Each structure stands twice: as structure tokens, then as C-alpha cells.
Amino acid sequence: MxxxxxxxxxxxxxxxxxxxxxxxxxxxxxxxxxxxxxxxxxxxxxxxxxxxxxxxxxxxxxxxxxxxxxxxxxxxxxxxxxxxxxxxxxxxxxxxxxxxxxxxxxxxxxxxxxxxxxxxxxxxxxxxxxxxxxxxxxxxxxxxxxxxxxxxxxxxxxxxxxxxxxxxxxxxxxxxxxxxxxxxxxxxxxxxxxxxxxxxGPPVYHLLRHREYYLHEFAAIVEEKGLAHIYELAGGCPLGEISDLSDSGKPYRTTAVNRLSNDSNFSGNEPAPEIGAPLPRNSNPRQSGPLLSYYKSLWNRASRNN
Structure with a gap:
């Protein structure tokens, strides 16, 4: 860039x-x-x-x-x-x-x-x-x-x-x-x-307006499509990071999956998934699943702070 x-x-x-x-x-x-x-x-x-x-x-x-x-x-x-x-x-x-x-x-x-x-x-x-x-x-x-x-x-x-x-x-x-x-x-x-x-344009706009919601939606799409390992691979591409999140600047320069891998706990006692492994699949990924539970907690904390 x-x-x-x-x-x-x-x-x-x-x-x-x-x-x-x-x-x-x-x-x-x-x-x-x-x-x-x-x-x-x-x-x-x-x-x-x-x-x-x-x-x-x-x-x-x-x-x-x-x-x-x-x-x-x-x-x-x-x-x-x-x-x-x-x-x-x-x-x-x-x-x-x-x-x-x-x-x-x-x-x-x-x-x-x-x-x-x-x-x-x-x-x-x-x-x-x-x-x-x-x-x-x-x-x-x-x-x-x-x-x-x-x-x-x-x-x-x-x-x-x-x-x-x-x-x-x-x-x-x-x-x-x-x-x-x-x-x-x-x-x-x-x-x-x-x-x-x-x-x-899109990542900069969302990071300025409602960054946690943007990451929440990204995580939902990643889980729904099963592309976690792809975006983890894209984050380290030597020809340039691929995902919009990697282009958004600090502090979201890594992909959502890389961020999640650094957390030992998503929600409650649920372990974080391994990088490269398929994310949990369910009928409504925007409402359930360990990955989205983590992002819901982020969104709730951000809502309370605002």
C-alpha cells in the first residue's frame, strides 16, 4: 500500500x-x-x-x-x-x-x-x-x-x-x-x-465509526464461509497482506483470526481454536459459537464504554 x-x-x-x-x-x-x-x-x-x-x-x-x-x-x-x-x-x-x-x-x-x-x-x-x-x-x-x-x-x-x-x-x-x-x-x-x-475506504470508515461491530461482522463471515485458515495465510503473505483488516492500520493490522489466537479464552471457559483449523460451524454464526462469543463480549464492552 x-x-x-x-x-x-x-x-x-x-x-x-x-x-x-x-x-x-x-x-x-x-x-x-x-x-x-x-x-x-x-x-x-x-x-x-x-x-x-x-x-x-x-x-x-x-x-x-x-x-x-x-x-x-x-x-x-x-x-x-x-x-x-x-x-x-x-x-x-x-x-x-x-x-x-x-x-x-x-x-x-x-x-x-x-x-x-x-x-x-x-x-x-x-x-x-x-x-x-x-x-x-x-x-x-x-x-x-x-x-x-x-x-x-x-x-x-x-x-x-x-x-x-x-x-x-x-x-x-x-x-x-x-x-x-x-x-x-x-x-x-x-x-x-x-x-x-x-x-x-470501507475498513477506514468502519474503524472510525464502529470498529468492534466491523470486526464482529468479519468474524461472522469468516466462520460462515470457513475461511479462517485462508485469512490467517493472507496475513503473512510476503507480497502484501490480503484482507481489508490488514490494510486498516493499527491496532488491527493482523487478521481477526491472528488476534483470536493470542487469547486463551473466548467466552467463559471455551478454548481458542488453533490457527489454520476450521472454525466452529453452526446454522447461525452471527448468534452463536465461541468465535462470535468473544466478539459479542467486545461489542458489549464497547457499548457500555460509549
Whole structure:
């Protein structure tokens, strides 16, 4: 999540630089660093790559029931950084007629055809890979609709990416360059905003308003679907913690199951279940069971305190 936020900042810097550049040192190297390295390599390409990693983590957890280790961990990491590094190198070594140039008239950094189509090709490849991963992840069974959320983010990203391409090929005139730049910045950053609101929005809202009730509902769904061992596995995924609870910040950074494993008593004299073992099943998990008894006690204490 932190890396994704960094890519958003890099994208903002690069997009703003290409739209209306105002740095005092207006030369080829400045354009290359701001637009090529920060905006594209560390921004847009890295953002799509991190989306791929998140979906790949879902597939490992919910479909393959494993933590990605060894080659399954190293290979995707090498893949996601290779395109960014290659693009950064090409943007630096290509000559003026193929790389970045500074336009003194419009006060912008301009990508020549070669580097422009290289970046576009890399982005198309990344998007196709993301779509293939989403197709693979379509059958996952989870508590927080992880697949639907990532499908929404990917759909918004593809739609706004097409809009950005259309805006870039429309001639606005020299006196409308600022308007064109503003539109490009807005539609470039919107998919990243949608990502943060979609992934972080629900847990942050519930943690601010009624965190114990949110955890109570999470525990009910986990027990009902029998996904305790899956979310325990997701909490330690090296490619990023999977559940919404792990994205919510302190003090709920671990999953509910991990929290429960640290308690020797749920309600009365009932022992806590082992991590990885199926949780008790019953006809109405929101009303009974040792797991929910623990959360009911939390909810009752919170109600009394309020």
C-alpha cells in the first residue's frame, strides 16, 4: 500500500511536468528524470505492476492456498521491475529525435514517437497481464469481494487510460495547453484515487465509526464461509497482506483470526481454536459459537464504554 502511494506521487510529478513544466533548469535531462523516470517508470508502470502483485497475491492465497516463496516470489518481483528499469534506461540513452525534448514555445516536456510508443507498448503489456490475472482470480471465494474491487479498479484504469490517450491526440492550440494538461492529470490520477478509496475506504470508515461491530461482522463471515485458515495465510503473505483488516492500520493490522489466537479464552471457559483449523460451524454464526462469543463480549464492552 505504501509503495502504491509512492507511485501515485511519482505519477503526479511526471504528469504535471509533461503538462506544464516550470523548473528553472529546462533541459533534456530534467525532462527525462521528471517525466521518463518519475512519471512513467516509477509512476504509471509501477502502479499497474503493483496491482498485478496484489491480484497475484489473491490467487496464491485463495486459489492455490500457499504463500508465494522461492521462484514464485522472486519471478514476479523481477518481472515488475524489469519494464520500469528498461524504460528508464531507454528514456536516457535515446537521441533527441527518439527520446524526450523540451518545447520552449508551449513550456512542456514532449515525448518523441520512439519513447512514446515504447511506453505505450509497455503499458499495454502490463494491462493485458493484469487482465489475465483477474481472469484467473475470478473464482476466488473471499469475505470482502477482493476480486470485484480489483476488477473495478482495473476497469476504471483502462477506461481513463483510453481517455488520456484521446486527449493527448486532440489539438487544443497553444493557448489551451494548460487545459489539456489539467485534463491529463485528472484522468491519470483518478484510477489511483479509486484504488485507495476502494481498498482502504470501507475498513477506514468502519474503524472510525464502529470498529468492534466491523470486526464482529468479519468474524461472522469468516466462520460462515470457513475461511479462517485462508485469512490467517493472507496475513503473512510476503507480497502484501490480503484482507481489508490488514490494510486498516493499527491496532488491527493482523487478521481477526491472528488476534483470536493470542487469547486463551473466548467466552467463559471455551478454548481458542488453533490457527489454520476450521472454525466452529453452526446454522447461525452471527448468534452463536465461541468465535462470535468473544466478539459479542467486545461489542458489549464497547457499548457500555460509549
Amino acid at each position: 505504501y509503495l502504491t502511494f509512492i507511485t501515485m506521487i511519482m505519477t503526479l510529478v511526471g504528469t504535471a511536468s509533461s503538462a506544464s513544466f516550470s523548473a528553472p533548469n529546462k533541459d533534456l535531462m530534467t525532462c527525462t528524470i521528471a517525466v521518463g523516470w518519475m512519471g512513467v517508470a516509477l509512476g504509471a508502470l509501477s502502479f499497474v505492476a503493483l496491482l498485478q502483485l496484489r491480484v497475484y497475491g489473491y490467487i496464491n492465497t485463495f486459489i492455490w492456498n500457499r504463500k508465494p516463496t522461492g521462484v514464485y516470489f522472486i519471478a514476479p518481483i523481477i518481472y515488475i521491475i524489469s519494464m520500469s528499469i528498461l524504460y528508464a534506461i531507454l528514456s536516457f540513452v535515446l537521441p533527441l529525435n527518439g527520446g524526450f525534448v523540451y518545447n520552449n514555445i508551449t513550456n512542456t516536456c514532449v515525448a518523441q514517437n520512439v519513447i512514446y510508443y515504447i511506453g505505450l507498448t509497455f503499458m499495454i503489456i502490463q494491462t493485458v497481464v493484469l487482465c489475465l490475472l483477474l481472469f484467473k482470480a475470478r473464482t476466488i471465494d473471499s469475505c470482502f469481494w477482493e476480486f470485484r474491487k480489483m476488477l473495478l479498479v482495473a476497469s476504471v484504469g483502462i477506461l481513463f487510460g483510453i481517455i488520456v490517450l484521446a486527449i493527448q491526440h486532440v489539438h487544443f492550440g497553444d493557448d489551451k495547453v494548460a487545459v489539456k494538461g489539467i485534463l491529463v492529470i485528472i484522468f491519470t490520477l483518478l484510477p489511483q484515487q479509486v484504488y485507495f478509496y476502494t481498498i482502504l
